[in-house]
Amino acid sequence: MPKARETVLEIDLNALEHNYRYLRSKVDQSVKFMAVVKAYGYGSDVVGIAKKLVDLGADYLAVAYTSEGITLRKAGIELPILVLHPQSYNFEDLIENCLEPSLYSEYVLREFIATAEKLKQKNYPVHLKFNTGLNRLGFSETETDMVRDYLKGTESIKAATFFSHLAASEDWKEREFTLMQIHTFKRIALKLFDELGYRPLLHICNTSGLINYPEAAFDMVRSGIGLYGFGNEALEDSKLKPIGTLKTIISQIHKIEKGETVGYNRAFKAMKPTKTATLPIGHADGINRQYGNGRAGVIVNGSYAPIIGNVCMDMLMIDITGIDCEEGDEVIIFGGPQHATKFAEKGNTISYELITGISQRVKRVIVEN
The missing domain is CATH 3.20.20.10 (Alanine racemase)
Structure with a gap:
């Protein structure tokens, strides 16, 4: 799949077909x-x-x-x-x-x-x-x-x-x-x-x-x-394929000195020199404040990066210290290497609420190979 250049929700129709056929097989064809x-x-x-x-x-x-x-x-x-x-x-x-x-x-x-x-x-x-x-x-x-x-x-x-x-x-x-x-x-x-x-x-x-x-x-x-792509328990989840992957990009990278703070209410305070990235997605897009302050994280070039500070309306910040990345790189919120169920659990909620809450302002991209 092509790398994201903006915040998008990729929808995989091949995964939908897999799930339909799996579920259909559970009952008689009549x-x-x-x-x-x-x-x-x-x-x-x-x-x-x-x-x-x-x-x-x-x-x-x-x-x-x-x-x-x-x-x-x-x-x-x-x-x-x-x-x-x-x-x-x-x-x-x-x-x-x-x-x-x-x-x-x-x-x-x-x-x-x-x-x-x-x-x-x-x-x-x-x-x-x-x-x-x-x-x-x-x-x-x-x-x-x-x-x-x-x-x-x-x-x-x-x-x-x-x-x-x-x-x-x-x-x-x-x-x-x-x-x-x-x-x-x-x-x-x-x-x-x-x-x-x-x-x-x-x-x-x-x-x-x-x-x-x-x-x-x-x-x-x-x-x-x-x-x-969600079966309500781990064994069934493993047999299904989530159809949605929520992606965004790095807008800006900052170097934060020890003692500096990040975001509203200065909710994150750097205990050591820290590299942060700002992403163009926030609670108006469905990634709510409950995921902030280290509770959840995202995937940057294969590495986990925790969300730091309070999630903003249109942006959130992540800790990318030690991760090889640059402005414009793709970031995965959920899907692929990060199952939406696991992301949701970190916000003390369920996959249903997470996936149905993605704002309609997030661009949808249909993928079918």
Whole structure:
């Protein structure tokens, strides 16, 4: 790959393909695959990611909000798109763009039916979400009769899927809880199958679910973080390839004398003569203050260089004492030799937060060899 000449997030579509094929291999080929591309494709490039996933054979895409789905439609993506957290204000736009809503409460179900009837829809595909223990969104088991009555009381919508979300599928200590969720979901679905007279598709497995509980794949699995190269534990991380590498360059090098300070609030004080470099990336780009003051570091010409002082809005400083480098040289924040999970842990957070938090002002570069 060419050396960076500015701050860029390189997105490797070959790594995406590797991850998709690995995850796909975990379940039977008859099981459909829903690729989650919310939050700009987990902080990458949603259109480039979505088009590659279409080429790879994904059956569904999923986004969080209606606006994200509209972006994909405007880019020419025709695959079915599930909107995981739609708001009633956007229902007309959702229908006009042939997006498919997750309906998770009586209010949302009632409002969507009203909108679908107003727009003279018939059998519009919807996805009914059931809460089996995550306690975030979803109908409770006690509300299944109500859901049935709404579905049977209108021709404007038809359930395409029933689904739920596992709370701790990556944690083997919570295996009993996860199995309880799966059992509850199956019980709800079987009851509704009998009463509705038709069988929507079922899905409950997220990335860790399809890896650890492939027997619960049902008709479809959903994968988000796994597609981007993170498996929620070290063994699975080793089998996946992170798609993103965040790079920047050295803007300026300083020689700091003993006793001098660096950055806001003079947070770093040199205990000996020190060579520092200033990089054009900061907390406005997603590298937050929690990584400063030696907690995390970057890679300069193969060597680790700790971040010193407080991270600034548009810049951060690193200690390059003893490292052979010069102004204009490439610096790797995460990716390649520095796994994003390890970088995130140094800031007491998780890879999800790190990669989805990279600002949209950082240039995205698609790489596919």
